[in-house]
Amino acid sequence: MLDDICVTINDIKENLKPGEKFKAVGVLTSARLKRDKNDQPYWDLAVMDASGTLNVKAWSDTKWWDARLGEKKALDQDQLAEIERISRQPVGILGVVTKFKQKLQYHVNQIYLLSADKYPPESFMEKSPVPIEQMERDFWAIVDSCGEPVRTLLHDFFDDEMWERFKVAPAAVKNHHAYVHGLIEHTLDVTKASRAIGSIYLNKGLKIDMDILTAGALLHDIGKLNAYSIDLAPQITLQGAVIDHIPLGYFTFMEFAKRFNFDENVILAIGHIIISHHGKKEYGSPVLPSTPEALIVSAADELDFLVYCWNSTPPADELSLSEYNGVAQRRFWKS
Known part of the structure; x- marks a missing residue:
C-alpha cells in the first residue's frame, strides 16, 4: 500500500x-x-x-x-x-x-x-514548526537582555537539567501547542507579546517593570513540566490532573527562590504572575492579576491560545467559518 x-x-x-x-x-x-x-x-x-x-x-x-x-x-x-x-x-x-x-x-x-x-x-512525533535552534537563541537573548537580579535568577532557574526538560516539553495535551517543543514555542510567543505590550505602556509613562514582566512571562507555564509528560503524544500526569499546572508552577518557582537571596518583592511579583496568569478564577487561577505585569502576561497568554486555535482550525462551510470551538467558545472566521 x-x-x-x-x-x-x-x-x-x-x-x-x-x-x-x-x-x-x-x-x-x-x-x-x-x-x-x-x-x-x-x-x-x-x-x-x-x-x-x-x-x-x-x-x-x-x-x-x-x-x-x-x-x-x-x-x-x-x-x-x-x-x-x-x-x-x-x-x-x-x-x-x-x-x-x-x-x-x-x-x-x-x-x-x-x-x-x-x-x-x-x-512520527509531532514537533513545533519553529526550529528549536532558533527558539533557543531567542530565549537566551531575551534572558540576557534583563538586568540584575532577574538575569541571574533566570540563568540559575534554567540550569542544564531544567533546560533539557523545558525545551522538549509540550504546552498542553490538546487544544494548543500539544507537541514536542510546544512549551518553549508558546512561552516565547507570550513573552515577546508581553514585552511589546509592556513597552507601549512604559513609553506612555506607566510604571512597568520590564524585567519582572519578562521573567513572569518566561516562567508562567513552568508547572507544565510536572503536569504533562510526552511519549509519542502529550499526556497528563497524576499531579497535573489533581493539582494542575498553575499551583505546580508557583510551588516550583517559590521553592527554587528559597535557596537564593533574591529580593522578596521581586520573587512575590513573579510568583503573582505565575499564579494569576489564567486571568479568571473560573479559568483556574486562584487569584486574579493585580499588577500591570500580571495583567499583561495574562492577556498575552490568552491571545496566543486564541490565535493558535484560529490558525489550526480549518473552515467548515461556504462562509469560511470553522466548526464551533468549545474551548475558545466561538467559531473562527477563516477568510
Whole structure:
C-alpha cells in the first residue's frame, strides 16, 4: 500500500474535501472500540505523524492487515481484539473524507500494521514548526537582555537539567501547542507579546517593570513540566490532573527562590504572575492579576491560545467559518 506517495496528516486536514481519498503513514496513538446508534461496533482511532494528529473511524467493513513481517495477512478477530492494547504501533491507512452534520470526518477502509524497525514510531512525533535552534537563541537573548537580579535568577532557574526538560516539553495535551517543543514555542510567543505590550505602556509613562514582566512571562507555564509528560503524544500526569499546572508552577518557582537571596518583592511579583496568569478564577487561577505585569502576561497568554486555535482550525462551510470551538467558545472566521 506504500508504493504510491502518501500525504501528511496536515495535508489531509487542510487540503482534502469530502469525497477525496487519502493514503498516509503514521503511528496509532489510541484505539477505542465503540458502538453507533444502531449498536454496531466501530473503531475510533487517532493516528499521528510529524505534522499533526488525525481522528479517524474504522467501520465493520474496514479491512485490517498485519504487514509487520513484510507479507500482509488479514487480522483475525482475536488479533483485532488486542488493538486497544497496542501502543506505539506504526500504521498505514487508506481512507476517504466525508461530511456528517456539517463536520468533516475521516473514514478508513484499510489499515496496515507496519514494522517498527522500518517505520520507527519516534519519527512520527509531532514537533513545533519553529526550529528549536532558533527558539533557543531567542530565549537566551531575551534572558540576557534583563538586568540584575532577574538575569541571574533566570540563568540559575534554567540550569542544564531544567533546560533539557523545558525545551522538549509540550504546552498542553490538546487544544494548543500539544507537541514536542510546544512549551518553549508558546512561552516565547507570550513573552515577546508581553514585552511589546509592556513597552507601549512604559513609553506612555506607566510604571512597568520590564524585567519582572519578562521573567513572569518566561516562567508562567513552568508547572507544565510536572503536569504533562510526552511519549509519542502529550499526556497528563497524576499531579497535573489533581493539582494542575498553575499551583505546580508557583510551588516550583517559590521553592527554587528559597535557596537564593533574591529580593522578596521581586520573587512575590513573579510568583503573582505565575499564579494569576489564567486571568479568571473560573479559568483556574486562584487569584486574579493585580499588577500591570500580571495583567499583561495574562492577556498575552490568552491571545496566543486564541490565535493558535484560529490558525489550526480549518473552515467548515461556504462562509469560511470553522466548526464551533468549545474551548475558545466561538467559531473562527477563516477568510
